[in-house]
Amino acid sequence: MVPERKQPAYSTRALSAETWGDFAALVEANNGVWGGCWCMGFHPEGLSRQGAQGNYDAKQTHVRRGTVRQVLVYDGDECVGWCQYGTPAELPNIKNPRAYDKELEELPAWRIGCIFTGKGHRRQGVARAAVAGALAAIEEAGGGLVEAYPEQVEGREPQQGAYFHTGPENLFEDLGFERDRRIAKWRWVMRRRVPA
Numbered sequence: 001m002v003p004e005r006k007q008p009a010y011s012t013r014a015l016s017a018e019t020w021g022d023f024a025a026l027v028e029a030n031n032g033v034w035g036g037c038w039c040m041g042f043h044p045e046g047l048s049r050q051g052a053q054g055n056y057d058a059k060q061t062h063v064r065r066g067t068v069r070q071v072l073v074y075d076g077d078e079c080v081g082w083c084q085y086g087t088p089a090e091l092p093n094i095k096n097p098r099a100y101d102k103e104l105e106e107l108p109a110w111r112i113g114c115i116f117t118g119k120g121h122r123r124q125g126v127a128r129a130a131v132a133g134a135l136a137a138i139e140e141a142g143g144g145l146v147e148a149y150p151e152q153v154e155g156r157e158p159q160q161g162a163y164f165h166t167g168p169e170n171l172f173e174d175l176g177f178e179r180d181r182r183i184a185k186w187r188w189v190m191r192r193r194v195p196a
Protein backbone atom coordinates (compact mmCIF):
# COMPACT_ATOMS: atom_id res chain seq x y z
CA MET A 1 0.00 0.00 0.00
CA VAL A 2 1.25 3.51 -0.79
CA PRO A 3 1.56 5.52 2.45
CA GLU A 4 -0.64 8.62 2.52
CA ARG A 5 1.20 11.92 2.13
CA LYS A 6 1.11 14.09 5.25
CA GLN A 7 -1.24 17.03 4.63
CA PRO A 8 -1.26 19.16 7.78
CA ALA A 9 -4.14 21.58 8.30
CA TYR A 10 -2.58 25.02 8.29
CA SER A 11 -3.82 28.29 9.70
CA THR A 12 -2.73 31.78 8.67
CA ARG A 13 -2.12 35.06 10.49
CA ALA A 14 -0.88 38.45 9.36
CA LEU A 15 2.66 39.52 10.22
CA SER A 16 2.21 42.15 12.95
CA ALA A 17 3.75 43.19 16.26
CA GLU A 18 1.95 40.21 17.85
CA THR A 19 3.31 37.64 15.38
CA TRP A 20 6.78 39.19 14.92
CA GLY A 21 8.37 36.65 17.30
CA ASP A 22 6.94 33.71 15.30
CA PHE A 23 8.26 35.19 12.04
CA ALA A 24 11.66 35.93 13.59
CA ALA A 25 11.94 32.37 14.93
CA LEU A 26 11.34 30.97 11.44
CA VAL A 27 13.89 33.31 9.83
CA GLU A 28 16.49 32.54 12.52
CA ALA A 29 15.93 28.78 12.19
CA ASN A 30 16.77 29.22 8.49
CA ASN A 31 20.01 31.16 8.95
CA GLY A 32 18.38 34.56 8.41
CA VAL A 33 17.08 33.35 5.00
CA TRP A 34 19.70 33.92 2.33
CA GLY A 35 22.19 34.75 5.08
CA GLY A 36 20.05 37.56 6.56
CA CYS A 37 17.75 39.21 3.99
CA TRP A 38 14.81 39.19 6.43
CA CYS A 39 12.54 39.45 3.37
CA MET A 40 13.53 43.09 2.74
CA GLY A 41 14.42 42.87 -0.99
CA PHE A 42 11.02 44.00 -2.34
CA HIS A 43 10.49 46.87 0.12
CA PRO A 44 11.21 50.43 -1.11
CA GLU A 45 14.57 50.72 0.68
CA GLY A 46 15.73 47.28 -0.55
CA LEU A 47 18.45 45.30 1.20
CA SER A 48 20.49 47.10 3.84
CA ARG A 49 24.16 48.00 3.41
CA GLN A 50 24.52 47.04 7.09
CA GLY A 51 23.73 43.41 6.23
CA ALA A 52 21.59 41.09 8.33
CA GLN A 53 21.25 43.42 11.35
CA GLY A 54 20.23 46.31 9.10
CA ASN A 55 17.63 44.13 7.39
CA TYR A 56 16.31 42.90 10.74
CA ASP A 57 15.94 46.48 12.02
CA ALA A 58 14.30 47.68 8.79
CA LYS A 59 11.80 44.80 8.75
CA GLN A 60 10.90 45.35 12.39
CA THR A 61 10.37 49.05 11.69
CA HIS A 62 7.94 48.16 8.87
CA VAL A 63 6.07 45.85 11.21
CA ARG A 64 5.86 48.52 13.96
CA ARG A 65 4.64 51.12 11.45
CA GLY A 66 2.18 48.71 9.81
CA THR A 67 3.79 49.15 6.38
CA VAL A 68 4.22 45.45 5.60
CA ARG A 69 1.66 42.95 4.35
CA GLN A 70 2.68 39.37 4.87
CA VAL A 71 0.66 36.22 5.51
CA LEU A 72 2.28 33.76 7.92
CA VAL A 73 1.38 30.06 7.74
CA TYR A 74 1.20 28.03 10.95
CA ASP A 75 1.39 24.31 11.55
CA GLY A 76 -0.14 24.28 15.04
CA ASP A 77 1.74 27.00 16.98
CA GLU A 78 4.78 27.00 14.71
CA CYS A 79 5.21 29.53 11.90
CA VAL A 80 6.44 27.50 8.92
CA GLY A 81 6.21 29.88 5.97
CA TRP A 82 5.00 33.17 4.51
CA CYS A 83 3.83 35.05 1.45
CA GLN A 84 4.57 38.78 1.16
CA TYR A 85 2.21 40.95 -0.90
CA GLY A 86 1.50 44.65 -1.37
CA THR A 87 0.83 47.46 -3.81
CA PRO A 88 3.50 48.38 -6.39
CA ALA A 89 4.35 51.42 -4.22
CA GLU A 90 4.88 49.16 -1.21
CA LEU A 91 6.86 46.57 -3.20
CA PRO A 92 8.65 48.50 -5.98
CA ASN A 93 11.80 46.36 -6.22
CA ILE A 94 10.95 43.48 -8.49
CA LYS A 95 13.60 41.56 -10.45
CA ASN A 96 14.23 42.43 -14.12
CA PRO A 97 12.72 45.95 -13.86
CA ARG A 98 13.90 47.06 -17.32
CA ALA A 99 12.30 44.09 -19.09
CA TYR A 100 9.21 44.57 -16.93
CA ASP A 101 8.85 48.28 -17.82
CA LYS A 102 9.44 47.70 -21.53
CA GLU A 103 6.06 46.12 -22.23
CA LEU A 104 4.17 47.47 -19.26
CA GLU A 105 0.63 48.57 -20.14
CA GLU A 106 -1.08 48.63 -16.79
CA LEU A 107 0.39 48.48 -13.30
CA PRO A 108 -1.42 45.94 -11.12
CA ALA A 109 -3.25 46.87 -7.94
CA TRP A 110 -1.25 44.22 -6.08
CA ARG A 111 1.98 42.28 -6.24
CA ILE A 112 3.00 39.00 -4.67
CA GLY A 113 6.54 39.52 -3.33
CA CYS A 114 8.60 36.74 -1.89
CA ILE A 115 7.45 33.37 -0.67
CA PHE A 116 9.25 31.21 1.83
CA THR A 117 8.75 27.81 3.45
CA GLY A 118 11.05 26.64 6.24
CA LYS A 119 13.36 23.73 5.58
CA GLY A 120 11.72 20.48 6.68
CA HIS A 121 8.27 21.77 5.70
CA ARG A 122 8.65 21.96 1.94
CA ARG A 123 6.41 20.16 -0.57
CA GLN A 124 3.61 19.88 1.99
CA GLY A 125 1.42 22.70 0.72
CA VAL A 126 2.76 25.56 2.90
CA ALA A 127 3.42 27.95 -0.01
CA ARG A 128 0.04 27.11 -1.51
CA ALA A 129 -1.61 28.00 1.82
CA ALA A 130 0.47 31.19 2.02
CA VAL A 131 -0.46 32.46 -1.45
CA ALA A 132 -4.11 31.45 -0.96
CA GLY A 133 -4.04 33.44 2.30
CA ALA A 134 -2.60 36.48 0.51
CA LEU A 135 -5.33 36.27 -2.16
CA ALA A 136 -8.00 36.11 0.56
CA ALA A 137 -6.46 39.18 2.24
CA ILE A 138 -6.40 41.00 -1.12
CA GLU A 139 -10.07 40.18 -1.65
CA GLU A 140 -10.85 41.60 1.78
CA ALA A 141 -8.86 44.74 0.91
CA GLY A 142 -10.97 45.36 -2.21
CA GLY A 143 -9.52 42.95 -4.79
CA GLY A 144 -8.17 43.97 -8.19
CA LEU A 145 -5.45 42.87 -10.57
CA VAL A 146 -2.73 40.79 -8.87
CA GLU A 147 0.70 40.05 -10.33
CA ALA A 148 3.26 37.42 -9.44
CA TYR A 149 6.73 36.94 -10.93
CA PRO A 150 7.37 33.21 -10.67
CA GLU A 151 9.97 30.95 -12.18
CA GLN A 152 9.13 28.59 -15.02
CA VAL A 153 9.34 24.93 -13.96
CA GLU A 154 8.44 23.04 -17.13
CA GLY A 155 11.09 22.52 -19.78
CA ARG A 156 14.15 22.91 -17.55
CA GLU A 157 16.21 20.84 -15.14
CA PRO A 158 14.58 20.32 -11.71
CA GLN A 159 15.43 23.33 -9.53
CA GLN A 160 16.10 23.49 -5.82
CA GLY A 161 13.45 25.35 -3.88
CA ALA A 162 16.00 28.06 -3.01
CA TYR A 163 15.78 29.47 -6.54
CA PHE A 164 12.03 29.89 -6.30
CA HIS A 165 11.84 32.84 -3.92
CA THR A 166 9.11 34.33 -6.13
CA GLY A 167 7.47 30.91 -6.33
CA PRO A 168 7.23 28.22 -9.00
CA GLU A 169 4.97 28.94 -11.96
CA ASN A 170 2.84 25.81 -11.46
CA LEU A 171 1.78 26.97 -8.01
CA PHE A 172 0.36 30.19 -9.47
CA GLU A 173 -1.24 28.34 -12.36
CA ASP A 174 -3.06 26.14 -9.82
CA LEU A 175 -4.35 29.30 -8.14
CA GLY A 176 -5.78 30.78 -11.35
CA PHE A 177 -2.93 32.99 -12.56
CA GLU A 178 -2.12 33.21 -16.29
CA ARG A 179 1.07 34.16 -18.10
CA ASP A 180 1.16 37.79 -19.19
CA ARG A 181 4.75 38.15 -20.49
CA ARG A 182 8.27 36.85 -20.09
CA ILE A 183 10.75 39.15 -18.31
CA ALA A 184 13.78 36.83 -18.03
CA LYS A 185 14.81 33.50 -19.45
CA TRP A 186 12.82 31.61 -16.82
CA ARG A 187 10.73 34.34 -15.16
CA TRP A 188 7.19 35.36 -16.13
CA VAL A 189 4.73 38.04 -15.16
CA MET A 190 1.58 36.14 -14.23
CA ARG A 191 -1.73 37.80 -13.49
CA ARG A 192 -5.16 37.16 -12.11
CA ARG A 193 -8.05 39.33 -11.05
CA VAL A 194 -9.44 39.02 -7.56
CA PRO A 195 -13.06 40.14 -7.23
CA ALA A 196 -13.92 42.65 -4.53
Ligand SMILES: CC(C)(COP(=O)(O)OP(=O)(O)OC[C@H]1O[C@@H](n2cnc3c(N)ncnc32)[C@H](O)[C@@H]1OP(=O)(O)O)[C@@H](O)C(=O)NCCC(=O)NCCS
Nearest residue numbers: 114116117122123124125126127128161162164165170171
Ligand atom coordinates in the same frame (compact mmCIF):
# COMPACT_ATOMS: atom_id res chain seq x y z
C1 LIG B 1 9.62 27.66 -3.42
C2 LIG B 1 9.02 27.36 -2.06
C3 LIG B 1 8.41 28.64 -1.48
C4 LIG B 1 7.90 26.31 -2.25
O1 LIG B 1 7.28 26.13 -1.00
P1 LIG B 1 6.53 24.78 -0.61
O2 LIG B 1 5.81 25.05 0.66
O3 LIG B 1 7.49 23.66 -0.63
O4 LIG B 1 5.51 24.65 -1.81
P2 LIG B 1 4.16 23.80 -1.81
O5 LIG B 1 4.35 22.52 -1.09
O6 LIG B 1 3.01 24.64 -1.40
O7 LIG B 1 4.07 23.48 -3.36
C5 LIG B 1 3.00 23.90 -4.17
C6 LIG B 1 3.31 23.57 -5.61
O8 LIG B 1 4.41 24.37 -6.08
C7 LIG B 1 5.23 23.58 -6.94
N1 LIG B 1 6.58 23.43 -6.35
C8 LIG B 1 6.97 23.66 -5.08
N2 LIG B 1 8.30 23.47 -4.94
C9 LIG B 1 8.76 23.11 -6.15
C10 LIG B 1 10.04 22.76 -6.65
N3 LIG B 1 11.14 22.77 -5.85
N4 LIG B 1 10.15 22.41 -7.96
C11 LIG B 1 9.05 22.41 -8.77
N5 LIG B 1 7.82 22.74 -8.35
C12 LIG B 1 7.67 23.07 -7.06
C13 LIG B 1 4.52 22.25 -7.11
O9 LIG B 1 3.60 22.37 -8.19
C14 LIG B 1 3.78 22.14 -5.83
O10 LIG B 1 2.67 21.28 -5.90
P3 LIG B 1 2.88 19.69 -5.65
O11 LIG B 1 3.73 19.52 -4.42
O12 LIG B 1 1.47 19.23 -5.47
O13 LIG B 1 3.57 19.19 -6.87
C15 LIG B 1 10.10 26.76 -1.10
O14 LIG B 1 10.84 25.76 -1.79
C16 LIG B 1 11.05 27.81 -0.57
O15 LIG B 1 10.78 28.47 0.40
N6 LIG B 1 12.21 27.97 -1.21
C17 LIG B 1 13.13 29.01 -0.78
C18 LIG B 1 12.69 30.34 -1.33
C19 LIG B 1 13.40 31.48 -0.64
O16 LIG B 1 14.60 31.43 -0.42
N7 LIG B 1 12.63 32.52 -0.29
C20 LIG B 1 13.22 33.63 0.40
C21 LIG B 1 12.75 34.87 -0.19
S1 LIG B 1 13.31 36.23 0.77
